[in-house]
Amino acid sequence: MPDDRIATISSVAPARPIAVSPKNPCPFLRALVAEGLVGGQFVPLATLSETIKAASGEQGLKAILAGVQVYFVALIANGLSPLRLLRSFWSGAELDALRDGPLDKHGCSSRILGTTAEVSEAELERLASFGKDRQDPSGGIERGLTIEEITAYMDANFDRAAGARRPIDRKLMNGEWPVLLKIMGKGDGEGRYLSVAEVRTLFVERRLPARIVARLPTNP
Template sequence: MSDMPASEAAAPQVSPNNPCPFLRALVAGNYVGGHIVPLPELTGTIGRATGKTGLAGADAKAKIFMVAQMANGIGPFSQLRSLTHGAILDELRNGPLDKHGAGSRILDQHAVVHEDEIARLATFGKDYPNPDGGTERGLSASDIKTFMAANFQRAKDEHPPSYAILHGYYPLLMLGEWPVLLDIMGKGDGNDRYLSVAEVRTLFVERRFPDRIVTLLNA
């Protein structure tokens, strides 16, 4: 068996029907397969990326498992299939977690990255002292909350008034995205913790994690 780290193996193609930037980077880095991934494997891989251990790690993995279980459908058949076979990463688009344009719109339905939306993301942040030196643009938890609210408002403005009622659960889905990225990839601690816009761009465009996350994934 090769001792080559997963991220150094030949990167596979990532399906446009996998709309999650974090999962896309996991597939591109060969940390998980691009089709069916057993829930324990997917949960364990993402759990390593959090860097959490003990009770905090167990709690994080439990939440990851629950989200992964419903990613391809919330019906009884879909739930049973997820439990017995795994999450189907290349069939996530149009699933229960897809917000159909109410999100950041950085990645479109064809998996094309829109740089103007990354630039828009940056406008919601501020400059933070970078632990590695200098300053960089980033978003705090408060900034991310404002960003997500603006995304939903943008979608509401483009649809009839009934949209807000029919899709009022979208803001709840958003809690499993950007706040989670902040938790996993954020720099700094407490109220000073921020999500680097530059690292977000790398995640979307290059489907690559920061070195500190790679170290955790390869542990």
């Protein structure tokens, strides 16, 4: 019988965006996976930290600190048992298994992304309601949230989860939306804002703005 397996190997690049598991609840990591910038399963901690460090656009000491922070967040993200920590250390963070891990705030969040990865338009509108219309530096007016408005939004998210939240959840939020603002924000200083349209694209299409992708090394 002829061996026709060679014919089954496609020379066509995989369709983009790549599918992402609903068990990955982080919109930023979901976009990195969908863009093919990191794999969906075990991603070496050093790769993840280098990729996010590059995305941050920081230089020098700030870049090093951002990388170290991501390394330790990723180390504990799949579980805190000694065995799990050892596995994360050796094999990397399992991005398809972040749900229900120590960083999952179980509803003490924006609730934009549901447990089956469906996106709530109502929650996106709620996010937008915390912002104001702003002058886009590259032209036009768009809705966006400054750090002050993002803080009010996170406080409101924490408040509405009363009775079903851990004290650490509010601190975890500081490593999510404000960091997204730092990476993807437009404008400078106190006026720097997170574009609601770009957040929508991040959640719905799992796509980062082109200016951020341009900073990234192409991994696997």
